[in-house]
Amino acid sequence: ASDFQALMSFKASSDPSNKLLSQWNSTSSNPCTWHGVSCSLHNNNHHHRRRRCVSGLVLEDLNLTGSILPLTFLTELRILSLKRNRFDGPIPSLSNLTALKLLFLSHNKFSGKFPATVTSLPHLYRLDLSYNNLSGQIPATLNNLTHLLTLRINTNNLRGRIPNINNLSHLQDFNVSGNRLSGKIPDSLSGFPGSAFSNNLFLCGVPLLKCRGGETKAIPALASPLKPPNDTDLHHKSKTHVAAPRMGVMVLVIIVLGDVLVLALVSLILYCYFWRNYSVSLKEVKVETHSKSKAVYKRKVNSEGMVFLEGVRRFELEELLCASAEMLGKGVFGTAYKAVLDDGNVVAVKRLKEVSVGGKRELQQRMEVLGRLRHCNVVPLRAYYFAKDEKLLVSDYMPNGNRGPGRTPLDWTTRLKLAAGVARGIAFIHNSDNKLTHGNIKSTNVLVDVAGKARVSDFGLSSIFAGPTSSRSNGYRAPEASSDGRKQTQLSDVYSFGVLLMEILTGKCPSFEVDGGCATAVELPRWVRSVVREEWTAEVFDLELMRYKDIEEEMVALLQIAMACTATVPDQRPRMSHVSKMIEELSGVHVSQSHDALDSVSESPSAPEDACTGRDGPASASQ
Numbered sequence: 001a002s003d004f005q006a007l008m009s010f011k012a013s014s015d016p017s018n019k020l021l022s023q024w025n026s027t028s029s030n031p032c033t034w035h036g037v038s039c040s041l042h043n044n045n046h047h048h049r050r051r052r053c054v055s056g057l058v059l060e061d062l063n064l065t066g067s068i069l070p071l072t073f074l075t076e077l078r079i080l081s082l083k084r085n086r087f088d089g090p091i092p093s094l095s096n097l098t099a100l101k102l103l104f105l106s107h108n109k110f111s112g113k114f115p116a117t118v119t120s121l122p123h124l125y126r127l128d129l130s131y132n133n134l135s136g137q138i139p140a141t142l143n144n145l146t147h148l149l150t151l152r153i154n155t156n157n158l159r160g161r162i163p164n165i166n167n168l169s170h171l172q173d174f175n176v177s178g179n180r181l182s183g184k185i186p187d188s189l190s191g192f193p194g195s196a197f198s199n200n201l202f203l204c205g206v207p208l209l210k211c212r213g214g215e216t217k218a219i220p221a222l223a224s225p226l227k228p229p230n231d232t233d234l235h236h237k238s239k240t241h242v243a244a245p246r247m248g249v250m251v252l253v254i255i256v257l258g259d260v261l262v263l264a265l266v267s268l269i270l271y272c273y274f275w276r277n278y279s280v281s282l283k284e285v286k287v288e289t290h291s292k293s294k295a296v297y298k299r300k301v302n303s304e305g306m307v308f309l310e311g312v313r314r315f316e317l318e319e320l321l322c323a324s325a326e327m328l329g330k331g332v333f334g335t336a337y338k339a340v341l342d343d344g345n346v347v348a349v350k351r352l353k354e355v356s357v358g359g360k361r362e363l364q365q366r367m368e369v370l371g372r373l374r375h376c377n378v379v380p381l382r383a384y385y386f387a388k389d390e391k392l393l394v395s396d397y398m399p400n401g402n403r404g405p406g407r408t409p410l411d412w413t414t415r416l417k418l419a420a421g422v423a424r425g426i427a428f429i430h431n432s433d434n435k436l437t438h439g440n441i442k443s444t445n446v447l448v449d450v451a452g453k454a455r456v457s458d459f460g461l462s463s464i465f466a467g468p469t470s471s472r473s474n475g476y477r478a479p480e481a482s483s484d485g486r487k488q489t490q491l492s493d494v495y496s497f498g499v500l501l502m503e504i505l506t507g508k509c510p511s512f513e514v515d516g517g518c519a520t521a522v523e524l525p526r527w528v529r530s531v532v533r534e535e536w537t538a539e540v541f542d543l544e545l546m547r548y549k550d551i552e553e554e555m556v557a558l559l560q561i562a563m564a565c566t567a568t569v570p571d572q573r574p575r576m577s578h579v580s581k582m583i584e585e586l587s588g589v590h591v592s593q594s595h596d597a598l599d600s601v602s603e604s605p606s607a608p609e610d611a612c613t614g615r616d617g618p619a620s621a622s623q
């Protein structure tokens with residue numbers, strides 16, 4: 001009832017004319033069906049009962065006005081997106097919203113100080129306050145938000161120094177441009193591109209221009225009082241005070257203007273030089289990057305051909321090619337890179353090897369089918385580029401890579417959760433409109449997203465691109481499937497998934513030498529069968545798992561599922577939706593659909609891709 005009241009009073013203040021949220025009305029007391037509202041079940045400790053609470057509120061582009069104060073009573077809120085409205089005034093204290101994970105308040109008219117209360121929200125991983133009128137300083141307590149992936153506070157009126165944000169190891173998307181910030185950019189943020197810092201009063205240091213002696217203290221009035229001076233600061237201060245002569249503002253301005261002129265001249269020369277090469281319709285771009293183990297790749301590209309599968313142009317091809325790239329690994333179809341775009345977003349780019357792709361029209365249709373697959377256990381494919389000499393696939397980058405099954409020692413609950421996630425992802429692919437086949441299920445194609453959820457990647461490619469399967473894939477291949485990967489079926493996927501389950505249970509490679517190596521020798525399903533036949537079932541399991549108590553029943557149940565999946569005769573294998581249901585029924589694995597949907601990470605919380613609901617979701621998969 002209190003959620004209902006909070007929403008009604010929010011409506012009264014933000015839509016006084018009752019035109020924008022007219023569907024929200026007091027006669028329907030179930031707000032969960034209202035536009036923009038989503039709910040999930042929560043334990044009510046006092047009454048030992050579960051109740052439905054508002055957990056998501058997505059009201060974008062609606063011209064809503066006023067204050068958002070009533071929303072601070074929605075204590076179970078996990079997603080709040082009010083992008084592109086006309087809310088104004090200070091952002092109220094959000095410290096009650098302790099479950100909040102995604103907060104998008106960009107493109108409004110919020111004013112007042114940076115809302116320091118957001119820094120006490122322990123689960124926050126996306127924070128976007130850009131394009132408002134916030135003033136004051138950026139609080140150093142941002143360091144509390146250790147899960148933060150996105151921090152966009154660009155185009156506001158923030159002043160002072162950027163605090164030393166060195167605790168946010170997951171930060172991928174960062175932007176403070178278009179403010180009135182000054183001083184040295186902290187080293188921990190120097191890996192972000194210059195555009196993340198541009199248009200400020202006076203910022204210096206990597207990736208912008210070098211700070212000159214004493215420059216970091218050049219505007220003492222703007223230095224952050226939140227950062228206590230430490231020993232090194234004091235030391236530095238006294239040194240600069242003695243050594244550097246006091247610089248007048250004029251001198252400073254002349255130096256900056258001089259730098260800008262030289263930079264402009266160099267840029268002009270470089271621009272002319274590169275433009276000459278670029279004007280040929282096919283161009284070669286050589287990208288060299290400055291950090292770590294970055295890849296140097298040379299490409300021939302036609303700047304027109306990038307196809308964005310959602311119809312939204314997220315970046316330019318040039319930007320992708322010029323992004324700093326790091327090689328992730330080589331697979332059957334090509335090499336995968338991690339690329340960091342100018343706006344800080346990170347994508348995975350797969351550069352396909354020489355592959356035969358058939359007719360253009362057919363290829364487009366097939367890629368579009370793959371691009372439509374959106375599920376919280378599937379890595380979304382975002383774009384592709386196919387020219388004669390270069391073929392690229394762009395998908396979301398999974399920051400936890402394939403730490404999944406068969407890689408690092410994982411505890412039992414994690415293994416079971418990953419298995420359940422993979423099963424759901426494959427069942428979703430199988431039940432999709434086109435009844436697709438994954439065709440390449442193996443542990444390197446199980447990636448773990450930032451929320452720790454398993455996502456399957458590389459789906460549907462083997463039926464499009466001809467090519468031999470690698471020896472690494474052999475151990476997963478069903479006996480009836482051909483070696484070029486063309487004759488994959490949903491039931492051969494089930495077999496491969498069974499091998500993956502065995503990998504999870506035994507900690508062994510799908511084909512291994514008896515002494516424990518990974519060369520082709522004994523096939524995992526055959527070995528498991530022989531051990532079980534000899535009634536040594538317990539010997540099968542990974543020794544790592546032996547330290548967990550009371551899990552034997554679950555392990556045996558999962559082993560039985562794995563054995564059913566790897567039946568030699570395809571028709572004897574269960575369908576993937578059934579497999580998924582069986583795994584979820586193993587105790588403790590079941591994760592409610594709504595929880596899943598809200599837990600996942602998405603650029604925009606309104607994007608449907610992470611919803612685990614829908615016709616092809618686990619609900620139907622369990623039929």
Ligand SMILES: Nc1ncnc2c1ncn2[C@@H]1O[C@H](COP(=O)(O)OP(=O)(O)OP(=O)(O)O)[C@@H](O)[C@H]1O
Nearest residue numbers: 328329330331332333336348396397398402444458
């Ligand atoms: N979207 C992604 N996010 C993060 N890491 C990825 C992503 N896609 C691939 N990788 C990493 O790159 C490595 C190479 O991937 P790739 O898919 O090219 O080869 P593979 O999975 O070993 O073989 P195959 O080509 O048969 O799928 C993988 O081991 C994986 O860790």
